[in-house]
Amino acid sequence: RKQIFSVFDSINQGINVIDMETNEILFVNQFWKDVLGKDPVGKKCYKEIQGLNKPCSFCTNEIIKVNRDKPHYWEHYYEKIDMHFLLIDRTIKWIDGRDVRFEMSININSLKEAEKDKVSLIEKLRESVDKEIKANIKMEKAYNQLERLNRKLENALLRAEESGRLKNEFLAIISHELRTPISAMIGFSEVLIGDDSLTSSQKESVDYILKSGHRLLNVVSDILKISVIEAGKVKFDYSDFDIKNLIEDIIVL
Numbered sequence: 391r392k393q394i395f396s397v398f399d400s401i402n403q404g405i406n407v408i409d410m411e412t413n414e415i416l417f418v419n420q421f422w423k424d425v426l427g428k429d430p431v432g433k434k435c436y437k438e439i440q441g442l443n444k445p446c447s448f449c450t451n452e453i454i455k456v457n458r459d460k461p462h463y464w465e466h467y468y469e470k471i472d473m474h475f476l477l478i479d480r481t482i483k484w485i486d487g488r489d490v491r492f493e494m495s496i497n498i499n500s501l502k503e504a505e506k507d508k509v510s511l512i513e514k515l516r517e518s519v520d521k522e523i524k525a526n527i528k529m530e531k532a533y534n535q536l537e538r539l540n541r542k543l544e545n546a547l548l549r550a551e552e553s554g555r556l557k558n559e560f561l562a563i564i565s566h567e568l569r570t571p572i573s574a575m576i577g578f579s580e581v582l583i584g585d586d587s588l589t590s591s592q593k594e595s596v597d598y599i600l601k602s603g604h605r606l607l608n609v610v611s612d613i614l615k616i617s618v619i620e621a622g623k624v625k626f627d628y629s630d631f632d633i634k635n636l637i638e639d640i641i642v643l
Contacts, residue, residue, distance in 0.1 A: 398417075399419045399420040402421060403496050404418075404475065404495030404496075404497070405419040405421070405493070405494050405495070406493050406495070407482075407484065407492055407493075408451075408491045409484075409491075410451040410481075410489060413436055415430050415431050415432065415433055415434070415435050415439075416490060417431060422439075426438065436449075439470070440470060441470035448466065450464065453479075455481065455489075460480070461478050461479065462479045463477070464476075464477050465477070473497060473499055474497070474499050474502045475495040476498050477494070477495050477496075478493070478494045479491055568606075572610065576607065579599045582596045583597060605639070
């Protein structure tokens with residue numbers, strides 16, 4: 391017996407033997423003596439180990455009585471000593487032949503701390519993933535918004551190109567449909583004004599037609615220069631002119 395107890399004392403985990411009828415502590419190894427700071431043999435287990443005044447509600451005596459040949463594994467936190475244990479309980483025969491509870495308590499504090507660290511790490515990882523997802527969502531929204539803007543710009547460019555095409559067609563029509571008859575009108579007017587059979591009043595009217603034709607042709611030419619103006623390629627021709635005649639012509643028009 392002394393040899394067995396000596397072996398138990400050398401184990402750096404808790405071992406105790408409890409009377410299942412009286413809850414009296416029959417044996418504790420050196421581990422429990424060091425943890426409790428005293429030898430609790432002969433006293434009540436619930437009081438010395440758990441710090442309670444009555445038997446524990448979680449006591450496994452009834453469980454191991456039913457399952458005599460099987461060990462019962464469970465975990466428990468000893469608040470009094472602030473330690474987590476994995477406990478292995480089973481029924482054995484004591485020296486005097488009575489059935490007692492043999493309990494081995496394996497300290498799993500480091501395992502619990504590791505679990506806490508794992509939970510903390512998982513939580514941090516989850517937060518990191520959530521931030522990444524939110525960042526990706528923001529990026530996706532920004533990308534979608536950029537795509538919408540690009541489509542709007544493309545549509546605006548197509549409309550601008552269509553507008554430019556219509557403008558060029560319009561200018562081409564003006565060039566063909568207006569300049570040709572105006573040029574003909576100017577030519578006929580120049581022929582008529584040289585006819586000596588015309589009265590002075592008739593020649594004055596023909597001269598008016600001729601001047602108006604030239605002005606109208608200049609207006610058409612200015613319209614046709616719109617594309618040149620838009621391209622910033624306008625060239626200014628500086629020349630002297632009679633402002634009085636210009637104003638009179640404007641008044642006549």
